[in-house]
Amino acid sequence: MAVTTLTEPITDAVHLSVDMQNIFARGGVWETPWMERVLPVIVEIAGRYATRTVFTRFITPMNATDRPGRWRRYFDKWHRATRAELPSSELELVPALRRFVPPARLIDKPAYSAFSESPLVEFLLQKNVSTLVVTGAETDVCVLASVLDAVDLGFRVLLVEDAVCSSSDAGHDALMTLYRARFSEQIELIKSEELPLLWCKDM
Template identity: 65%
Template sequence: MRDNKLAVAEIRDAVHLCIDMQNIFAPGGLWATPWMERVLPTIVAIVARYQARTIFSRFITPHDPKDRPGQWQSYFRRWSQATRRHIAPSGLELVPALARFVPPAHVIDKPAYSAFSNASLASLLIEKRIGTVVVTGAETDVCVLSTVLSAVDLGFRVVIVQDALCSSSDVGHDALMTMYRTRFHGQVDLVTAEELAEFWRE
């Protein structure tokens, strides 16, 4: 891993964007992500430090597959148990360890993988003159990936806290870490939670 110290030393005008740490992805959930328990304490520590600067995203499934366009309909026909017609409302809530930080942390709901599929997120960040998004959450190779690429396209600097991500796939996670290091230098930085605490000071 390259030396990130010069990059992280300059973190300012940032928000912590925590992706989809919901009960549906927790142990026992329909889409359980095995790593979530392992990274949750790290994410809790980050949120506790930057409570007012944290935005949680929640992936909100449709009531019925036909409520979404195109290929999302076949996706949710396959995962009909995840639609709001079938899943308990609690399944889409934040895990309790993080929900307790709201407020002052904020929540935005999204219909697709990227947190920016809710257009109000970009508007909010631009209005607040945010230049950097610090990303944690689930899953590394799906919703986190989509959010990171959207943020890059919108011109935000992205700082990924690599020990605060979780995935169902070791192969997918490792491939994404390699891609960020080799293909997105200058737009995406990888840091540890310890480095983040040292170099992002409010």
């Protein structure tokens, strides 16, 4: 096991797992091939910290016209992802993670960020959460938007490197470089094997 480079214990934390849904799994409209690789890691983290886990779901509009501005153009292109055409099961969590709810919490959102038009901030503040351990899909879209919003809100952010996935290798790699080079004071990169060393179950 690698020796962690982090020295500060993880306390008052929530595992925030972004958009691990069927629509991003194999055969989905937005298939993310890496998901199969990171899913066992996220299952292990969710299983260890089930009561401290929040799963988000990206809920698409019924029709493109239900969303404002350029979202309409986006969903005109991706009309197959609108709820008028998409089976509702595609927006559910993948089966391997669905079993953790409850006690894990499920929060829906209509846009990329986990904080966009969702009750996430209020939930975290009510629970006195100060740290987010982030996993999920996609590294360079919904995870990116969620992480930057979390930084703006003042949360300590730990991104689990081997538990985030993208459909773009270049996008994923660019984000890892960006975090290390520009956000090192606010975003910490961590391997899943390091989590138990710093985050005790009862914290």
